[in-house]
């Protein structure tokens with residue numbers, strides 16, 4: 225792969241840092257455990273724009289092909305895991321770019337939810353909407369206290385697609401998932417633990433990464449192929465559904481996002497975020 229040949233390798237202690245210039249993600253492989261930490265680093269809030277999504281896809285592919293023992297997804301921002309989709313991509317969108325944006329989001333979900341390696345999210349900050357999608361696409365979640373996580377789309381007047389729901393439903397009981405989605409509910413760390421949206425709480429990012437590593441380490445004595453095929457069988461129907469409906473899903477998104485009422489709602493929401501940021 226072209227990107228692999230451009231890859232620069234730097235050593236930090238027992239970790240190999242794999243990254244290219246101007247990237248919005250870094251991948252660090254721990255030499256002792258063989259586990260890769262994939263860090264999102266797009267200031268100010270890790271908003272998922274086209275470039276970050278492309279970087280995430282490439283990094284996930286890289287981790288798969290480098291035969292890492294597992295993948296831990298986290299953020300370089302100390303208070304935000306990811307603010308979800310970058311609303312600026314959807315507000316007054318550019319025709320070509322928004323197609324590429326949604327297609328890249330589909331790619332990231334297919335790669336992460338369907339990844340053959342064990343995956344865990346060290347959720348070191350707020351994780352609304354698309355951030356929650358990434359976290360629930362992983363097999364295990366460890367979150368720091370005093371943050372929030374959830375699919376808040378209905379609060380913005382938009383609808384989470386079926387595949388967002390698949391990830392959510394792979395973690396939560398149907399009744400809780402349905403109510404939370406309908407309400408656009410954001411869970412505090414404590415509430416998320418109580419309902420099972422996250423698996424553990426950690427006090428620091430380092431501790432969260434350790435707990436994620438311990439989860440991945442729990443597969444050490446399991447045959448990797450048997451584990452990967454078992455995971456993929458569990459997730460096959462969800463993955464296949466999006467694979468089969470990718471084009472329709474894109475067209476549905478484009479139709480919906482271009483509705484004047486949706487544009488108006490996104491504009492107002494952006495304004496409220498900006499006002500809040502100023503105060």
Ligand SMILES: CCCCCC/C=C\CC(=O)SCCNC(=O)CCNC(=O)[C@H](O)C(C)(C)COP(=O)(O)OP(=O)(O)OC[C@H]1O[C@@H](n2cnc3c(N)ncnc32)[C@H](O)[C@@H]1OP(=O)(O)O
Nearest residue numbers: 271307308309310311312350352353354382481497498501
């Ligand atoms: C339309 C068709 C169907 C689509 C289906 C799928 C749809 C959506 C999935 C999504 O992911 S939509 C995005 C949902 N995300 C949110 O609602 C989160 C909004 N953000 C926040 O709640 C907060 O920013 C935060 C993440 C809790 C962080 O708070 P903090 O106080 O630390 O930072 P702020 O001051 O609020 O923000 C700083 C800066 O970032 C801008 N910003 C924040 N979030 C977004 C975002 N998602 N997209 C674009 N920009 C964002 C915010 O406006 C500030 O900007 P400036 O004023 O500094 O320019």
